[in-house]
Amino acid sequence: MVEQAISHHEAEANDRVMFGFWIYLMTDLLMFAVLFAVYAVLHRNTVGGESGHELFSLPLALSGTLLLLTSSFTVGIAMIAARRGNKTQTLLWFGVTFALGLAFLCLELWEFSTLIGEGQTMQTNAFLSSFFVLLGTHGLHIIFGLLWMGITMGYIIKRGLNSNMLRKLAMLSLFWHFLDIVWIFIFTIVYLGAFV
Amino acid sequence: MKELLVGKLTWDSLPHEWTTIGGTFTIILTGIILSVVLTRTKRWKWLWKEWLTSVDPKKIGIMYFIAGGVMLLRGGLDALMIWLQQALSSGDSQGYLSAQHFQEIFTAHGNIMVFFVAMAFIFGLINYIVPLQIGARDLASPLMNTLGFWLFIGGIIMVNMFFVFGGEYAATGWLAVAPLSGKEFSPGVGVDYWIWSLMISGVGTTLGAINFIMTILKMRAPGMTLFKMPLFTWGSLCSMMMAVTVFPLLTATLFLVYFDRALGTHFFTTIGGGDPMMYTNLIWMWGHPEVYVLILPAFGVFSEVVSTFSRKSIASYKSAVFGMIGVSAFALSVWLHHFFTMGAGADVNAFFGVMTMVIAIPTSVLVFNWIATMYKGRIRFETPMLWFLGFVAVFAIGGISGVMLAVPPINFQMHNSLFLVAHFHSTVIGGVLFGVFCALSYWFPKFTGFRLNERLGRYAFWCWIVGFCMSFIPMYVLGFMGASRRLNHYDSSTGWQPLFILMLIGGIVIAVGVALQLAQILASFIQKKRLLDTTGGDPWDGRSLEWSTPSPPPFYNFVTIPKITSSDAYWEMKKQILPKRSYEDIHMPKSTGVGIYISIFATLASFAFVWDIIWLIVVSLIAIIVIFVIRGFSEDSEYIIPAHEVQRLEEARIAKAPIATNAHENNSSEEDMGLRELIMVVYRFVMDIIKNKRWKKW
Numbered sequence: 014m015v016e017q018a019i020s021h022h023e024a025e026a027n028d029r030v031m032f033g034f035w036i037y038l039m040t041d042l043l044m045f046a047v048l049f050a051v052y053a054v055l056h057r058n059t060v061g062g063e064s065g066h067e068l069f070s071l072p073l074a075l076s077g078t079l080l081l082l083t084s085s086f087t088v089g090i091a092m093i094a095a096r097r098g099n100k101t102q103t104l105l106w107f108g109v110t111f112a113l114g115l116a117f118l119c120l121e122l123w124e125f126s127t128l129i130g131e132g133q134t135m136q137t138n139a140f141l142s143s144f145f146v147l148l149g150t151h152g153l154h155i156i157f158g159l160l161w162m163g164i165t166m167g168y169i170i171k172r173g174l175n176s177n178m179l180r181k182l183a184m185l186s187l188f189w190h191f192l193d194i195v196w197i198f199i200f201t202i203v204y205l206g207a208f209v
Numbered sequence: 210m211k212e213l214l215v216g217k218l219t220w221d222s223l224p225h226e227w228t229t230i231g232g233t234f235t236i237i238l239t240g241i242i243l244s245v246v247l248t249r250t251k252r253w254k255w256l257w258k259e260w261l262t263s264v265d266p267k268k269i270g271i272m273y274f275i276a277g278g279v280m281l282l283r284g285g286l287d288a289l290m291i292w293l294q295q296a297l298s299s300g301d302s303q304g305y306l307s308a309q310h311f312q313e314i315f316t317a318h319g320n321i322m323v324f325f326v327a328m329a330f331i332f333g334l335i336n337y338i339v340p341l342q343i344g345a346r347d348l349a350s351p352l353m354n355t356l357g358f359w360l361f362i363g364g365i366i367m368v369n370m371f372f373v374f375g376g377e378y379a380a381t382g383w384l385a386v387a388p389l390s391g392k393e394f395s396p397g398v399g400v401d402y403w404i405w406s407l408m409i410s411g412v413g414t415t416l417g418a419i420n421f422i423m424t425i426l427k428m429r430a431p432g433m434t435l436f437k438m439p440l441f442t443w444g445s446l447c448s449m450m451m452a453v454t455v456f457p458l459l460t461a462t463l464f465l466v467y468f469d470r471a472l473g474t475h476f477f478t479t480i481g482g483g484d485p486m487m488y489t490n491l492i493w494m495w496g497h498p499e500v501y502v503l504i505l506p507a508f509g510v511f512s513e514v515v516s517t518f519s520r521k522s523i524a525s526y527k528s529a530v531f532g533m534i535g536v537s538a539f540a541l542s543v544w545l546h547h548f549f550t551m552g553a554g555a556d557v558n559a560f561f562g563v564m565t566m567v568i569a570i571p572t573s574v575l576v577f578n579w580i581a582t583m584y585k586g587r588i589r590f591e592t593p594m595l596w597f598l599g600f601v602a603v604f605a606i607g608g609i610s611g612v613m614l615a616v617p618p619i620n621f622q623m624h625n626s627l628f629l630v631a632h633f634h635s636t637v638i639g640g641v642l643f644g645v646f647c648a649l650s651y652w653f654p655k656f657t658g659f660r661l662n663e664r665l666g667r668y669a670f671w672c673w674i675v676g677f678c679m680s681f682i683p684m685y686v687l688g689f690m691g692a693s694r695r696l697n698h699y700d701s702s703t704g705w706q707p708l709f710i711l712m713l714i715g716g717i718v719i720a721v722g723v724a725l726q727l728a729q730i731l732a733s734f735i736q737k738k739r740l741l742d743t744t745g746g747d748p749w750d751g752r753s754l755e756w757s758t759p760s761p762p763p764f765y766n767f768v769t770i771p772k773i774t775s776s777d778a779y780w781e782m783k784k785q786i787l788p789k790r791s792y793e794d795i796h797m798p799k800s801t802g803v804g805i806y807i808s809i810f811a812t813l814a815s816f817a818f819v820w821d822i823i824w825l826i827v828v829s830l831i832a833i834i835v836i837f838v839i840r841g842f843s844e845d846s847e848y849i850i851p852a853h854e855v856q857r858l859e860e861a862r863i864a865k866a867p868i869a870t871n872a873h874e875n876n877s878s879e880e881d882m883g884l885r886e887l888i889m890v891v892y893r894f895v896m897d898i899i900k901n902k903r904w905k906k907w
Contacts, residue, residue: 022796025427029349033423040415040457047461047491051476058475058482135474139482142474146465160834168842177844 027180034184038191041154045195048147049202056206058139065140065207068133070124074204077120078196084113085193088186095182098174103182107166110189114159121152144203151199154192161185216822217398222374228310232372262800264351265764269358270337271656274649276365277329280321283369285723287318289716292680296713300701311697312380313399317368319383320403324410325365327503327637330645332361332417335445335506338652339421341755342439344430344773346766347798349423352840355804357417363812364410370816371402379403382695384496385466387477387488392470398819400470404463405815409808411459418452421445430754432773436530439753439776440516440523443530444509447537448502454541455502459495462488467818486551493544500637501540505533507644508575511597514651515579517749518594519586522777529578535571543568549620558617565615569608576601592666593749596647599674600639607635610685627696628688631681638677646673646726653733654748658760659740664881665729672722680715683708725884732882735890740881745866752780759862765795765850768859792852792859799848803840807833 056065091106125145128134135145165185169178224233247253260268294311298304306314340348348354371378379399381390390400425446429438438446466488468474475481477488516523523529545553545561579601588594610632614620623629653661687708692699699705733740742748746760757779758766769791775781810829817825850858882890897903 029423029427032427033350033353033419036419036422036453040419040453043454043457044461047458051465051487051491054484054487055476055482058484060482135468135472137481139475139478139484142468142476142481142483146468146474146476164838164842181841 023176027176030180031183034187038187041191042195045147045150045198048143048150049198052143052147052203055139055143056203059141060138062138062140063133065144065203068128069204069207071204071208073120073124074200077117077124078200080113080117080120081193081196084110084117085190087113088189092182092186095174095179100169100174103174104166104169107162107169111159111162111166114155114162114189118152118155118159121148121155125149147203148199151192151195154195158185158189158192161188213824214822216817216820218374218820218822222376224373224376226376229372229376232369236369236372257802258800261805262355262802264347264355264798264800266336266340266348266351266354267656267762267764269354270333270335273329273333273336273358273361276362277326277333280325280329280365282723284318284321284326285720287314287321289713289720290314291318292709292713292716294697296706296709298698299703299706299709303698306697308697309377309380312382312695313378315695316379316381316383316385316403320368320407322637323383323499323503324407325361325368327641327645328410328414329361331448331503331506331641332358332414334441334510334645334648334652335421335449337656338648338755339425339442339445340428341655341758341762341766342442342753343425343428343433344754344767344771344778345424345428346770346795348420349427350420351798352801352803352846353416353420355801356807357413357415357420357804359804359808360413360416360811361410363808363815364406364408364413366812367402367406367409367815367819370406370819371399374816374820375399375402384492386492387466387469387485388479388483390466390470390488391478392473393478401467401819404467404470405818408460408463408467409811409815411456411463412811414452415456415460418449418456421449422453425449430770430773433778436527437773437776437778439509439778440512440526440529440533441506441509441753443533444505444507444512447533448505451498451505451537451540452502455495455498458491459499462491462495465491471818471821486548489548489551490544493547497544497547498537498540500633501536503637503641504644505537507600507641507648508533508536510644510648510651511579511600512575513753514593514597514647515582516777517651517751518589518591518597519583520589520750521582521586522752522780524578524581524584526776528574532571532574532578535574536568539564539568539571546615546620549617550624555617562615562617562620566612569612572608576605591650591749592661592663592670593647593651595667595670596643596650599670600643600647603635603639603643603674603677607632607639611636623688625694626688627684627692627694630694631684631688634681634684638681643673646670651749652755654742655746655755655758655760655762657737658742659733659737660742660748662729662732662736662740662881664883665725665732665887668884669722669725669729672718672725676715676718676720676722678715679718680712683711683715728884728887731891732887735887736882747779752777754778757782759866763858763862765797765855768792768855790859792856794852795850795855796847797850799846801840801846803836806836810836 087106087110091103091110094102094106125148128141133141135142162185165181172178174182224230247256260272263269290306291311291314294304294306304311336354340346368378375398377397377399379385379390379395379402381395381400381403385400385403388394390403425438425442465474465476469476469478469483475483477483477485479485512523512529543561543565545551545557546565549558549562579597610628614623614629614632650661650666687705690703690705692703692705742760746758746762747756748760749756754771754773755762757771771778771782810832814826814829814833817823817829
């Protein structure tokens with residue numbers, strides 16, 4: 014009887030935390046909305062500099078997109094494994110997700126460093142300011158997500174998969190999917206938009 | 210090397226002007242006095258355990274109130290300094306402030322009043338009252354709540370930090386319009402202080418708002434459907450919904466301003482393709498809904514008060530709820546009325562003008578709800594009701610002038626005039642501040658177990674009303690005569706000086722009102738035995754659930770979670786025979802210092818961002834992440850109070866409780882201590898200390 018009451022209490026708490034996390038994701042999305050709006054307003058203000066059409070490489074952006082979309086798929090598999098209580102599978106698929114995320118991050122950093130190497134920095138003009146800040150914010154979220162994932166994997170090894178851990182994993186996977194959605198908008202608006 | 214260690218800080222950053230020396234001196238002196246008192250009374254541990262690390266929303270609410278009260282004095286002092294300058298500086302006289310200093314003062318005044326006074330009071334109220342009104346024992350995420358509170362305190366520290374380091378605050382107006390706030394025109398650290406104090410307190414607000422949405426939507430007592438929620442809870446819900454919608458915009462915009470200043474980007478600059486007007490749009494997209502974030506809980510307070518003091522349930526409850534929802538929905542689409550003169554064109558201006566006028570409709574619905582509630586009610590004119598009536602009068606003036614300003618052609622004439630300043634002071638003082646004072650006199654018995662002194666409360670109210678009219682009606686007039694806002698000097702041929710002097714006198718009357726409020730609280734503590742609430746927690750014959758708990762409520766709020774059947778939950782319960790008490794195990798969150806630790810590092814990081822101290826930024830951010838990880842994976846944040854312990858606590862409380870009497874026999878306010886008596890008591894107390902040399906024992 015007592016145990017039942019406690020697990021009921023826990024289930025309610027889990028429900029609340031997940032709800033709160035959804036609201037948090039919405040606030041984060043609003044921050045991105047501002048950055049997208051700013052990009053939309055400023056992307057033509059190149060002040061005589063090169064535009065996105067000349068600077069961006071579509072194959073590069075497409076590879077990044079594919080990496081991130083695949084990682085969204087693998088994080089889904091990892092969650093299924095976690096719900097089944099399979100610790101090795103969970104770790105394996107989170108590991109794959111981590112690797113894909115890292116690869117995406119490397120691609121993005123490589124793109125940034127090439128641009129900066131060509132003298133196209135965030136100080137050059139308003140278009141590049143908004144480009145770097147929009148993508149940089151997304152990249153920062155990816156770094157944060159990878160950090161979170163790494164630490165969580167350490168705790169799975171140490172503690173195994175209890176109900177508390179499952180809730181934390183659910184939040185992590187939501188966060189990862191969220192970053193994917195934001196990236197799809199970036200890919201569409203920033204990269205494809207430059208070539209329309 | 211030095212640059213690596215301390216960034217831009219130099220010896221010149223330390224205070225060397227009379228204002229900053231005065232401010233630093235005050236801060237240090239207050240710190241010393243507080244620590245001496247705490248050490249002498251051996252209260253450090255008590256302070257840390259019972260208050261600073263507490264996750265009890267009731268205690269956090271009171272801490273918000275104390276912080277807001279202190280900041281009200283600080284921001285009020287700024288107001289008096291502005292008025293004094295304007296009263297003096299006509300014609301040949303330049304007043305006593307430099308132009309730069311004057312600008313810093315009105316910027317700080319606006320920031321402090323909106324962010325650190327109004328927000329503090331509103332969050333304090335929501336913290337204390339909402340869980341009690343919805344029948345909850347704690348919040349959805351107690352940790353997020355303390356974190357939000359301490360980040361807010363971090364914001365207060367950052368907004369006052371310039372006294373000690375740097376000696377200058379932003380001189381840009383409270384919203385730091387671009388490109389004035391850019392590095393080119395404001396090279397000092399003032400704007401950086403502005404950015405970072407708003408940044409961390411804004412993040413705190415977002416966290417608090419998420420938490421209250423979770424709490425209100427997920428933790429109501431069984432039976433309390435959305436349309437049985439008390440109206441204060443409704444107002445809070447609408448307000449918090451708007452806060453999570455707009456505060457992320459503020460955070461993002463502040464980051465962009467910071468990037469412009471620190472990294473040399475071109476978002477809001479005049480060169481490099483930046484767009485300063487985009488800043489104005491973004492900041493007002495947050496800024497306008499922000500004032501509704503403040504006013505909606507106040508509307509909730511008035512609804513509770515008018516219904517309790519008319520002894521009727523609120524007239525047309527549903528239309529009041531839809532009024533609140535309407536206000537919050539429309540509030541998101543009116544921001545452009547702050548800059549009709551930008552030249553967005555007739556179509557855009559017309560749309561936002563119409564939307565602004567439309568928002569007056571749901572607001573008027575609420576006002577008519579209150580009036581209809583009073584109609585045929587048996588009204589009691591105690592101080593909460595006086596504040597409500599004062600609000601209706603002042604807010605109506607503010608609202609009507611607001612509709613005038615919503616008409617673009619009129620707005621072109623009044624833009625940036627004192628008429629506008631008078632308008633928003635009417636709504637924010639008349640609406641938010643009077644709402645907070647109303648709430649304070651209404652819920653004070655719940656906070657402490659005794660009522661506030663009625664007599665001094667009435668004096669304070671009349672000082673506020675008279676002072677308000679004396680200072681802001683001339684301001685409307687001056688606006689019509691062409692006086693622009695933020696004016697530090699005007700020609701004597703304008704003939705404005707008498708009106709400015711009248712405004713200063715009005716300001717002094719308001720200051721007397723504030724002093725009377727402090728005296729009122731002091732007198733109530735002195736006479737607390739006489740003002741004791743003997744009704745078991747229900748001194749006003751209240752209607753909502755918070756009055757069903759003892760005053761002050763136990764830390765677990767409710768022994769048993771009540772079942773709700775109507776929107777006047779407690780009013781219905783009072784008519785029924787109470788079932789026999791039963792006790793159950795109660796889950797409560799443990800106290801935690803995590804909020805304070807994170808906030809300390811967040812404040813250090815902000816300070817480091819202001820002064821470009823790279824190592825401190827890195828260290829603080831890593832520390833924040835480490836604390837989050839440790840806390841996030843700890844599995845031990847709750848404890849259980851067993852049923853027999855609850856029973857013991859409750860029986861001990863009942864044994865100590867004052868003998869219950871009828872609520873209305875004790876309402877003879879004539880016996881309340883007057884001002885002269887209070888002065889005599891304080892005088893005798895001080896003389897006693899001096900004559901008997903009691904200070905030697907300390």
